[in-house]
Amino acid sequence: MDKTKLERQMKKFESYLMVDRGLSKVTAAGYCRAASISLRRMKKFVPQYENIKEHVGWMYDKNYSYSHLVNTSLALEHYTRSKGEIVKLARPKKPRRLIKDVLTEAEVSRLLLAAKNIRAKAIICLLAYSGLRNNELCNLRMEDVDLGGNQLTVRDGKNRQDGVVNISAECTRVLIDYLRQFPREKDNFLFTTLARGKQLATGDLRKWIRVTAERAMMGRRIHPHLFRHSLATNLLNRGASLMMIQQQLRHRFIESTMIYVISRPIRNRSEYDFHKPAYM
Numbered sequence: 001m002d003k004t005k006l007e008r009q010m011k012k013f014e015s016y017l018m019v020d021r022g023l024s025k026v027t028a029a030g031y032c033r034a035a036s037i038s039l040r041r042m043k044k045f046v047p048q049y050e051n052i053k054e055h056v057g058w059m060y061d062k063n064y065s066y067s068h069l070v071n072t073s074l075a076l077e078h079y080t081r082s083k084g085e086i087v088k089l090a091r092p093k094k095p096r097r098l099i100k101d102v103l104t105e106a107e108v109s110r111l112l113l114a115a116k117n118i119r120a121k122a123i124i125c126l127l128a129y130s131g132l133r134n135n136e137l138c139n140l141r142m143e144d145v146d147l148g149g150n151q152l153t154v155r156d157g158k159n160r161q162d163g164v165v166n167i168s169a170e171c172t173r174v175l176i177d178y179l180r181q182f183p184r185e186k187d188n189f190l191f192t193t194l195a196r197g198k199q200l201a202t203g204d205l206r207k208w209i210r211v212t213a214e215r216a217m218m219g220r221r222i223h224p225h226l227f228r229h230s231l232a233t234n235l236l237n238r239g240a241s242l243m244m245i246q247q248q249l250r251h252r253f254i255e256s257t258m259i260y261v262i263s264r265p266i267r268n269r270s271e272y273d274f275h276k277p278a279y280m
Helices: 003-020 025-042 049-061 066-082 105-114 118-130 134-139 169-181 202-215 224-237 242-249 254-262 265-275
Strands: 151-154 163-166
Touching: 003 025, 003 066, 025 049, 025 066, 049 066, 105 118, 105 202, 105 224, 118 134, 118 163, 118 169, 118 202, 118 224, 134 202, 134 224, 202 224, 224 242, 224 254, 242 254
Parallel strands: none
Antiparallel strands: 151 163
């Protein structure tokens, strides 16, 4: 498949998603990635329904995750619509998801100690204490950081929502040390590439976290979003309310936050033992 032609197709598709469908740039980019992968496998720039059906069926056979199946189906529906065709695909039943893989407080400490420099330490610290998503950290500008109030303003986050999140005083001190070595103007990105001073790509962030995890000899895959799950779990373990965690993670619905309670039966056991009636 012609790579240049595929890139042109994805550029047009991205424009269609943002201008005609009103999707955010982040969401559009995700659908473009999913559509690009599918088109390369189908070896067609304008696949027919039978091609798409065969491709999605292959994904089911390979046991792709629920989110991967849904995102690919949505991407292909949008793509075919941009070409003047209407394709509607069924959705698999959403599984009841449990958050099992999280970082303990000790493991986060190990990663901070393994940070190669103040820049890497500031990035890990911010992920660990704020619960920011990968792209949200990459989009963070200096004007969004309130060092005096220990808070961050997230602009145009998931579902195009703005929000304010807390960070610890310890995290703020690390950021101050970082800014002493890497001064920033008000409208500059908080973290940039060293070579050209460009905005960080989400892939850069994943790579740094992976390399730091290898240096810390974690022995398992560590990625940016894992810090978000870990913050919620560690806050819950320390007795934080669901409402507070929902606001920190900027969940639109409390049901999204409840996943962490369901995933932590030990917390339920502890709370039950504390509040149980004194019958005997």
